[in-house]
Each structure stands twice: as C-alpha cells, then as structure tokens.
Amino acid sequence: MSDLSAVDHGQEAGFGDYVQLLKPRVMSLVVFTAMVGLIVAPVPVHPFVAFTAILFIALGGGASGALNMWYDADIDRVMRRTQSRPVPAGRVGAGEALGLGLALSVLSCLMLGLAANWFAGAFLAFTIFFYVVVYTMWLKRRTPQNIVIGGAAGAFPPMIGWAVATGGVSVESVLMFALIFMWTPPHFWALALFMKDDYSRAGVPMLTVTHGRAATRKHILVYTLLLAPFPVALALTSIGGPVTLVTALVLNALFIRGAVRIARRDDAAAEADGYRAEKAFFRFSLAYLFLHFGALLVEASLAPFGLGGW
Amino acid sequence: MAIRQAHEIHGRRLGRNLGLGLVLAVFVALVFGLTVVKISHLKEGKLPAAEASQ
Numbered sequence: 001m002s003d004l005s006a007v008d009h010g011q012e013a014g015f016g017d018y019v020q021l022l023k024p025r026v027m028s029l030v031v032f033t034a035m036v037g038l039i040v041a042p043v044p045v046h047p048f049v050a051f052t053a054i055l056f057i058a059l060g061g062g063a064s065g066a067l068n069m070w071y072d073a074d075i076d077r078v079m080r081r082t083q084s085r086p087v088p089a090g091r092v093g094a095g096e097a098l099g100l101g102l103a104l105s106v107l108s109c110l111m112l113g114l115a116a117n118w119f120a121g122a123f124l125a126f127t128i129f130f131y132v133v134v135y136t137m138w139l140k141r142r143t144p145q146n147i148v149i150g151g152a153a154g155a156f157p158p159m160i161g162w163a164v165a166t167g168g169v170s171v172e173s174v175l176m177f178a179l180i181f182m183w184t185p186p187h188f189w190a191l192a193l194f195m196k197d198d199y200s201r202a203g204v205p206m207l208t209v210t211h212g213r214a215a216t217r218k219h220i221l222v223y224t225l226l227l228a229p230f231p232v233a234l235a236l237t238s239i240g241g242p243v244t245l246v247t248a249l250v251l252n253a254l255f256i257r258g259a260v261r262i263a264r265r266d267d268a269a270a271e272a273d274g275y276r277a278e279k280a281f282f283r284f285s286l287a288y289l290f291l292h293f294g295a296l297l298v299e300a301s302l303a304p305f306g307l308g309g310w
Numbered sequence: 311m312a313i314r315q316a317h318e319i320h321g322r323r324l325g326r327n328l329g330l331g332l333v334l335a336v337f338v339a340l341v342f343g344l345t346v347v348k349i350s351h352l353k354e355g356k357l358p359a360a361e362a363s364q
Contacts, residue, residue: 012322012323013322013326014322014325014326015325015326015328015329015330018326018329046347046351048344048347049344052340052343052344055340114344115344
C-alpha cells in the first residue's frame with residue numbers, strides 16, 4: 001500500500017518507551033527517600049538547588065534502570081512479569097538502552113556535582129556502578145543473596161540526599177541506609193513467595209528456588225528481626241524524635257508479627273487462602289518504609305515551631 | 311517520490327521529537343536557574359572556594 005510498509009514493523013518506539021527504560025516506579029522511591037535525606041540534614045539548601053539535586057539523583061537512578069534493562073534483556077524475555085519491557089518487547093534496541101543509560105549516568109553525576117558538591121556526584125556514580133556492575137552483572141545471577149546486595153543500591157539515595165546538604169556521611173545517613181538495606185530482603189522475598197515468577201527458567205538464583213520456600217519464610221523472619229533495631233536507633237539520633245520513635249516501635253512490632261505469621265505457616269496453608277498473609281505483609285512493607293521516612297519529615301517540619309526532635 | 315500519506319509511525323515520531331525537545335528545554339531552564347541561584351549567592355563576587363581559603 002504505502003512506501004512505508006518496508007520499514008514498518010509496528011515496533012517503533014514512542015517517547016513513553018524511553019521513559020519506561022528509566023523504571024519510573026523505582027524512581028519514585030528514589031525521589032522520596034533522597035528528598036527526605038536532603039530535608040532532614042542539618043544544613044539548609046537553597047530550594048532550587050535541592051529541587052535540581054533530587055532531579056539529578058532520580059535521573060541517575062533512571063540511568064541505572066536503563067543499563068539494567070540492557071544487560072538483563074535475556075532474563076526479561078523469559079519472565080512473564082518483565083516480557084513487556086521495551087527491550088524484550090522489541091520496541092527499543094538493547095544498544096539504545098545502553099547508550100541512553102551511559103549518557104544519562106554521566107550527565108546526572110556531572111550535574112549533581114555542579115549543582116551540589118562533588119562528593120554527592122561521586123556518591124551517585126558509585127551507586128550506579130554498584131547497581132549495574134556489582135549487582136546486575138556480577139552477583140544477581142550468581143548468589144541467592146542477590147536481593148540482599150541489590151538492596152544496598154536502593155538504600156543509597158537518602159545518603160546521597162544527605163550528602164547534597166552536608167557534603168559528607170554521618171551516623172544518621174548510615175542508619176537511613178541501614179533501614180532500607182535491611183528492609184529490602186523481607187519485602188522482596190514476600191513478593192517472591194506469592195508471585196512465583198519463573199526465576200529458575202531465567203537462571204536467576206532466587207532464594208525460593210535454591211533453598212526452598214520454607215527456608216525463605218524463615219529468612220523473612222530473621223531479616224525482619226535484624227531490621228528492627230535500625231529504625232529505633234535512627235529515631236534516637238539528632239534527626240529523630242518522639243514521633244519517629246513511636247512510629248518505629250509500632251511499625252516494627254506489626255512487621256515482626258506479620259513475619260512470624262509467614263514463618264509459622266507452610267505453602268499448603270498459604271495456597272488455601274490465596275497467600276493472604278504474604279500479600280498483606282508485602283503491602284504493609286511498602287507502608288512501613290513510607291511511614292518511617294514520612295515520620296522523619298514530620299519531625300523536620302515541626303522543628304521551626306520548637307516541636308519535634310529531642 | 312515524496313511520501314505524502316501520514317502514517318501512524320509519523321505520529322509516534324512526532325511525539326518522540328516533541329518529548330525530546332521539551333526535555334532539552336527543561337534542561338536549559340534548569341541550568342539557567344542554577345546559574346542564577348549560584349551567582350546571586352556569591353559574596354562580593356568571590357567564588358565559594360576563594361572564600362573558604364581566606
């Protein structure tokens with residue numbers, strides 16, 4: 001019919017496909033935690049500089065998402081959950097994802113260095129390196145503890161936000177890191193219990209596959225117990241206060257209760273009620289993280305009125 | 311022969327180009343804004359590094 005039929009595969013990428021490469025949902029978590037890290041820091045930052053800094057941190061996170069999609073296209077093609085991503089679906093070439101990821105990595109780190117300080121810029125570069133090289137290329141396909149290590153990359157943003165304001169690292173920012181780092185494994189393993197994604201076919205050693213589902217349930221409980229001290233310790237630092245402490249005590253008690261419930265039952269029981277406890281635990285884990293960081297924000301916003309903090 | 315017929319692909323390309331154009335315009339605005347903020351916060355025309363070394 002038209003001269004275009006020779007080149008039209010119906011696969012041409014739209015703008016949205018490039019946005020999808022940046023994993024916008026992961027980015028929203030990065031934006032939120034980096035913003036909290038920046039706001040609660042004791043050094044004030046000009047609002048416009050803060051805005052651009054958070055934007056460049058988000059862009060760096062997006063860049064690592066694009067690089068991850070470039071490298072993992074073979075796995076993504078096999079698993080149902082990820083088959084519709086732009087690269088496995090054939091809308092964007094793997095080389096394009098690589099190019100976009102590399103270009104945005106360099107741009108975001110340089111711009112963060114210029115807008116804030118070079119320590120923050122270097123920290124962002126390290127985070128991208130960690131997520132792409134250490135996690136995606138090296139450990140994801142090799143060890144069932146991949147989620148634990150990958151969690152570190154997701155835990156760096158509040159530390160970068162803190163570094164934007166202070167130019168360094170402190171107990172507070174390390175504890176914010178520890179909170180997300182320790183939270184990631186139980187969060188993901190709960191998902192792995194009820195999603196039953198085909199990790200084994202994709203060759204990714206997920207704990208549910210390598211050590212079995214019963215062991216995963218125990219791991220969730222152990223990590224949830226190990227997690228609990230960190231938010232409580234965070235509440236006792238200079239950025240914490242009564243609001244944060246009450247939040248930490250209540251949320252961790254509920255989180256541990258949920259983990260005990262998961263550890264106590266087996267797959268037959270879970271199958272019977274459609275994985276209710278596991279799904280509830282997963283949903284609660286999202287609220288858990290959001291409320292902890294929200295409490296830190298509340299504490300910081302009460303400070304001008306002489307309230308909040310210790 | 312020139313292609314006159316509009317195709318669905320053209321729409322997608324236009325969307326992509328407009329999107330990229332918008333992103334670039336926003337980037338220019340950000341750099342300009344940052345420049346204004348940084349310059350207006352200089353003390354007596356000195357760079358922060360020069361200030362710190364005194």
